[in-house]
Amino acid sequence: MTPGPARFLVLVAAIPAAIVVVGGLGFTVAQSLGLLPLVGPARLSVDAYTGVASELPSSIAVSVGIAVASTTLAVLVGGTAAVLIVAGGRLARVLIGLGAATVTVPHLIGAAAIGLLLADSGLLARTFQVPPTDWPSLVGGPWWVAVILEYAWKEAAFVALVVAGTLTTRVARFDETAAVLGANRATRLRLVLLPLAAPSVILTGAITFIYTLGSYEVAWLLGRTYPEPLSVMAVRLYGEVSLTTRPEAAAVAVVIVTLSTLVAAAAFTLLRRSAVWR
Amino acid sequence: MGAIALAVAGLLTLNACTTPDSSSDTSTLATYTEWNEVLADADGQTVDLWMWGGDEQGNAYVDNVLTPAAAERGVTLNRVPIADTGEALNRMLSEVQAGRTDDGSVDLVWVNGDNFRTGREANAWLCEWTSLLPNMELVSSADPLLTEDFGTPVNGCEAPWNKAQFTFAYNSDVVTDPPTTVAGLLEWAEDHPGRFTYPAPPDFTGSAFLRHVLYSVSGGYENVPAEYTEADFVDLTPELYDTLAGVAPFLWRGGDTYPADSDQLNSLYADGQVDFTMTYGPATLTQLVEDGTYPAATKVLSLEDGTLGNASFLAIPANAADAAGAMVVTDTALSVEQQVAKADPATWGQFTVVDYDKLSENDLSAFKALPESPVVPSFDVLSTDANPELAAEWVPALDEGWRTSIPAGR
């Protein structure tokens, strides 16, 4: 492949993304500004934003809180799993299989599974024969435990597979070289493994954070009625009976995308600093 | 930067596109005048019926009973299972928003209430077609349950399919002295902390529960005007929310949170964590008790104040690609054979919409011969003192009021 056709092909690769960005984002912004009404004339206004303004602070706090907790857990567990996978052994093989199985579970099903496990009448409560009244409020409780664990469980598998994947292609050679040059284990971990893993950890972490912020099924199924995370609020407003709440739903969606963009920008700044990405 | 430029370009194109003319309130009318024309057009069409797929018996009825009958009339019926009827509506509205007026992918929807009204507001339904159906003869034209859907006039924009009655069910092993009024039910809840709850509105069922309590605290449905006005809302609802806030600490989880939808409430009931559940679809109760999901002692609560009644319908989107086929399917669904089959508790157990007075002796005996459900009483018994539904405008107002005063107001 020479630069000429390759240049062209690179642009082809970006076409689907461009369509989704224009469609998804463009139409959502337009709708939030009152430009795409289902009934009545189009009129530019920020009414949708002022309409939801009073509830935004608590919703942003809940959403960001869940995302931070889920991402931290997912990266810690997934990163550890990746190192163990790369290390090899029989258990590593089991970990790969289980990780792959976990990654394939759609979040909706994952939420159902976690519910069946952690609810007051779930598998754990049944196994330990704890009456529902004594069981901690993991599902629908004040700390969003089941929601955070669902995201952490699924996304840890994603982090593990991607990080292990990038490590296996490169760690062997560098590690060997470092070992030959006389580096001890701790030094090799610090100077070889962590820098090599950093880009994929940053990226999968950012993806987890953004995904958690934008998906609603898990928080809706396993969460509590109030306060609502941003995504749950947006979907509720989308589905509301009156057609006039759709711009408000779009406004909340724009807030989600803005937050996601900030996180992504931060992640890319970190990535550019890492030598391997360059 | 490129992404932003593209987005801006997209916005410009979008403004150049025509938004469908929705300022006029003319509904889309069926173009057919003769049933024969419908039959001719329908032959060979494939009808996509979008329906909520959470009821195994309902799915099996459509696949194994209705679909073969439609096939005999030359129409292929394709069931699209969805988790929420709103998804069908969203698809239709997107098509309308995009100006796709005659090749829509949704041909028929199982719908009622707020979804029907939303579609009406957006002129998204085909109207005045039900009078073409020969089997509409079997349906009473004076039954308010069938001429109005949550206060929205039906106007031939949907054909009745099932009748339903809001039903409270309880575990008679635990609840030995069942309440007989809605007020009594709330008292029972206060006396038995943690054993009762209701789905959080805007869930369909939770929202209907709110209206029952509103009727109860207002001294009966007669005292709540069906038409929505803000004055009535301000006048009537403080007592509703005070009552619910008062009972909240005695609910499941101390009212700290609520089941997100009726399915979650049903699961709580199935697992014995609460002693009551409620549903707008009592048809499913028989099966759920039979297969052991619900306690064997499950009984239907009979309330002196009566409960809300409604009907569910089949509606055709204005832009349906196979409207004629959809009409044939609907006509088939209204036939005596289908309505009898559907009313059998072993098949689905949905209450019929046909008027017994209009049936021949023979057809009537087919309905009379149906086995009775051991759990659910007949529609006549269940719908004694049935309460009318409020106009659909009440629903979002009551839901929003609940959200801001109950969970957020704690």
Place this chain on the structure above:
Amino acid sequence: MSVSLRSVPPPASAPRSPVRLQGDPGRPLTTSRGMSRMARQGLALLLIVWFALPLVPLVLWGLAEQWSFPARLPTEWGLGGVSSALAAGGAEAFARSLTLGLTVATIATPLGAVAARGLVNGWAPMPRTLTALLFSPLLIPAFVAALGTNILLLRAHVPPVMGLVLVLVAMAVPYTAFVLRTAYAAHDVGYEEEARTLGASRRRVLWQVHIPLLTPALARAAFLAFLVGWSDYIVTVFVGGGQVVTLPLVTASAASGVGNDAVVAVLSLAAILPPVVLLAVLANSRWRTEGAV
């Protein structure tokens, strides 16, 4: 001049470790001993419990005919869930999901490879903008992307199935591009240059040197892209217009009703199976770098 390209040496001549992930020569920092080894195994067991535990209720429910609270185990075992799943159209939905996942992977993997290579080698115009654009579908919540893009696709009269594949490809390319980007960054073009010098044609270099060297990364990328199509719900409902009733659609609609736990469990387990099989195949024999070269 005839040259056997099969004689190109593998990238790393490290001794083989007993287990490798997709052609990895393996075993960094691994040859641990004594205490550290035991701690490692304990940690691995803990992680196995972490990943496996949520799957346990699914398996139990899948085999339960009846399981009333608070029984520890199903009160009645049986395969009723399987027959219900088949009656709900599970088998057809399974086939459709498989087709959709494979289609998305087939398109998104080469697109991701081209983009990754262009970005790494500096061919791509405006690399920063392009990177931002390629990754931007991840920033948009799926329901927002589905609802918004749908309006655009409907206006452009794109057939629903094509639109569905397009949106899913856009959502998969960030993953494939990322995986392949890191792979290309570490990729040594020396082998290809050598092959070219020895007279191999461009096409031959691509198929016999380039792709085999990248096979592990390509397989990983394809796997992630497959998952995007395989597990999607919301885009399939809105953009697919009900024409592609996939496994997640059947599962979600069953999950929205009470008393369906057994069916939902069976459908969910069916959803986990193919990707695991796929991964096992990818991880095995001929997909390994050593085997392919």
